[in-house]
Every structure is written in C-alpha cells, then in structure tokens.
Amino acid sequence: MTAPDPTGPLDGHLDDDYPAYTMGRAAEMLGTTQGFLRAIGEARLITPLRSAGGHRRYSRYQLRIAARARELVDQGTPIEAACRIIILEDQLEEAQRINAEYRRAAEDTRPPAAS
Secondary structure, three states, X not given: OOOOOOOOOOOOOOOOOOOOEEHHHHXXXXXXXXXXHHHHHHOOOOOOEEOOOOOEEEOHHHHHHHHHHXXXXXXXXXXXXXXXXXXXXXXXXXXXHHHHHHHHHHHHHOOOOOO
C-alpha cells in the first residue's frame, strides 16, 4: 500500500530526492511532530541529509515514507514495528522487481517452441 504524497503537487522542485524541507516544514506537511521524525530517523527508516548548519533536511521521497509510517502508527502499530514493516515491504517490492527482470530475461533467451 502506498501512502498519499504529503508534498502535493511538485511544490516547486522536480527532484524527489532533493532535501528541500526543513524538519519543521516536514512535520507540518505530515501533520506530526518533529519528535516523530527524529524517532523514525533513529529507527533508521529514513536518514535526512544535513544542511551546512547541521539542520535536518527531508526529500519528497522521505516524506512519503514518513507518511506511511505515520499511517501505521495512527492505526496503533508501535513506531519500531511500523518502521520494520515499511523496510520489509520495500525489500519485498525490490525482490519482486528483480524476480520479474529474471523472468523476462529467461523468456527472452528461450528458443521458440517448435510447431
């Protein structure tokens, strides 16, 4: 399940990985606290980049992950479990993508069936 994009329309920047949002702005956009963002950072779900002054900066991609964590926590899942669930979902999605690539490659190398 994919959480809604908390950043809305492109919000002025095209790069999903660009660390455009301060911690305060990210928390506001997600409707959560800065402590929540710190907690999912400590759980290593996301690792915000740091500005030259040492302030946390978040990308649109990271905000989508944080929104999914918040969704699980709002449903009663402990934050550590929510982070683990998201990590496992991501690993499963990646494994499925790789398997699909292998299947396509295997099909491409098969000789045509004799009629």
